[in-house]
Amino acid sequence: MTAILTILKQFDALKLQQQPYAQHYAHGLGESNRLYYGALFFMALFQQGAITTDQQRMLDLWLPSLGLDGRQVELCEMAVSLEKDGLADALEDFQTDARLRHALLLDIMVFSRVAGPLNDNCIRLLEALAGFFALTESTVADIVYISASVLGLDVQNIDSPDPALDLTPYSVYEEFLYDYRPNREKRLFAWVTEKGITDKIPCYCNRLNDVTWLLLEPRYFPLPAEIDLLTNLKSVIIDLSGLYSRIESGNGWGLKHIKNVTALSVSFNSSYYSAEILDTLPDEICEFSKLKTLRIGCIVYDHSGEVYDVIPDRNNFKYINDKVKDFIKKNKVELVIPEQNMLALFK
Numbered sequence: 001m002t003a004i005l006t007i008l009k010q011f012d013a014l015k016l017q018q019q020p021y022a023q024h025y026a027h028g029l030g031e032s033n034r035l036y037y038g039a040l041f042f043m044a045l046f047q048q049g050a051i052t053t054d055q056q057r058m059l060d061l062w063l064p065s066l067g068l069d070g071r072q073v074e075l076c077e078m079a080v081s082l083e084k085d086g087l088a089d090a091l092e093d094f095q096t097d098a099r100l101r102h103a104l105l106l107d108i109m110v111f112s113r114v115a116g117p118l119n120d121n122c123i124r125l126l127e128a129l130a131g132f133f134a135l136t137e138s139t140v141a142d143i144v145y146i147s148a149s150v151l152g153l154d155v156q157n158i159d160s161p162d163p164a165l166d167l168t169p170y171s172v173y174e175e176f177l178y179d180y181r182p183n184r185e186k187r188l189f190a191w192v193t194e195k196g197i198t199d200k201i202p203c204y205c206n207r208l209n210d211v212t213w214l215l216l217e218p219r220y221f222p223l224p225a226e227i228d229l230l231t232n233l234k235s236v237i238i239d240l241s242g243l244y245s246r247i248e249s250g251n252g253w254g255l256k257h258i259k260n261v262t263a264l265s266v267s268f269n270s271s272y273y274s275a276e277i278l279d280t281l282p283d284e285i286c287e288f289s290k291l292k293t294l295r296i297g298c299i300v301y302d303h304s305g306e307v308y309d310v311i312p313d314r315n316n317f318k319y320i321n322d323k324v325k326d327f328i329k330k331n332k333v334e335l336v337i338p339e340q341n342m343l344a345l346f347k
Contacts, residue, residue: 022174024065025103029065036090037104038068039078044108044129046079047121054114062107065172094133100168101133103145106170109147140172148175165203174283181229188226195220201230213305214258215239218247235263236307241298242279243269255284262292265307267299280319285326294328295336312338 026037045051051059057173063069082090094101105126112122130140142161149155150173163182170177177183182205189203197220201211213235216223227233236258240247264285268277286293320328328335 009332021065021172023171024026024062024172025068027065027067029100033093034066034068035071035075035078037100038063038066038071038075039082040104041074041089041107041111042079042170043082044122044125045111047125048112048119050124052115055111056094058114059110062111068192078209090133090142099166099264100285101135102139103169103172104136105129105133105140106143106147106150106173108346110150113147113151146173146177146180149180150158155181184226184229188224188229191224191226206268213237215312219242221253223256223257225257227254228257228259230258231260233258234261235265235309236261237265237267237299237301237305239267239299240277241267241269246276249277249278249280249282251282251284253282253284255282256287257286260290261288262290263295263307264288264291264293265295265299265301265310268297276318280321281324283323285324289331291331291333293334297336297338310336310338 026034029037036339045055051160059072063072068075094104094265108122109128112118112126118126129135135143141159142165145155145158145161146167148158160181164187165182167177185205185208188201192198192201192203200214202208208229209232211230212232214230214233215237217239266278266281281296285294295307299307300311301307327333
């Protein structure tokens with residue numbers, strides 16, 4: 001069994017989602033070339049058997065993206081004739097356009113897998129196409145990963161492509177790939193750059209696991225959903241010490257995206273003249289299912305994020321609401337608050 005065959009078999013070991021289609025990469029070809037592309041696609045699709053209801057629903061949206069709306073019967077007829085004659089003409093464009101080869105393999109994988117696990121005929125055809133198109137094992141693995149992402153399959157145990165991978169051939173599935181990890185990384189890095197915190201979160205995908213603690217200022221909120229890519233983030237300090245005006249405590253901070261945090265510290269200005277900054281903690285903290293320690297006060301910490309003292313915050317904080325209080329009790333969270341503040345916090 002070849003390495004490519006192994007990759008295709010792994011693809012079968014992975015529930016399906018359907019969304020709108022953007023313009024297909026092949027849309028820019030001439031009509032005859034687009035017809036050949038569609039015919040080759042159907043020729044491969046028939047290796048999986050008759051077109052299913054799910055496949056047809058997708059085809060009704062996919063064909064217009066190619067500019068071939070209403071021409072399915074014509075394409076099916078061409079597919080049958082291609083197997084007998086004319087295959088060389090159909091493959092001419094693929095010899096000069098590598099992106100077209102990648103697009104075709106992805107289309108075949110996606111639509112074939114929708115019908116169920118790939119059968120032997122389909123796997124042999126995909127392997128033959130990969131060989132004919134001289135696709136490397138790495139390229140096939142990338143296309144399998146993208147196929148799984150498009151279909152909504154779990155890709156946790158599959159190696160992800162290089163973040164710099166050219167997605168142009170796969171433009172038709174743009175909406176499906178919103179949660180594609182490299183796309184999520186790009187959105188996270190854009191946010192990091194915008195906030196000017198590249199010293200806290202490095203804009204390199206292989207460095208995200210290095211981030212174990214974060215100091216968050218009010219200007220960083222709301223946190224983007226993509227911050228959950230910081231899978232090793234365990235300690236967070238929310239520093240409100242620079243504020244002298246009230247901020248909202250309701251949901252909308254985006255804290256739910258860092259729910260794996262085990263230690264949370266909320267720091268206020270210790271100045272005697274500072275105003276009340278926050279009435280209560282955001283309910284989103286109740287999403288922190290792994291939280292072990294909650295500190296409230298003027299937090300003293302070092303450059304590594306290690307907290308070594310909590311000083312009274314002088315009326316910057318009012319109380320802990322019932323929802324958060326119940327969460328603290330239920331989850332046996334250690335609550336660290338200077339004694340002077342304790343009575344005021346529990347309303």
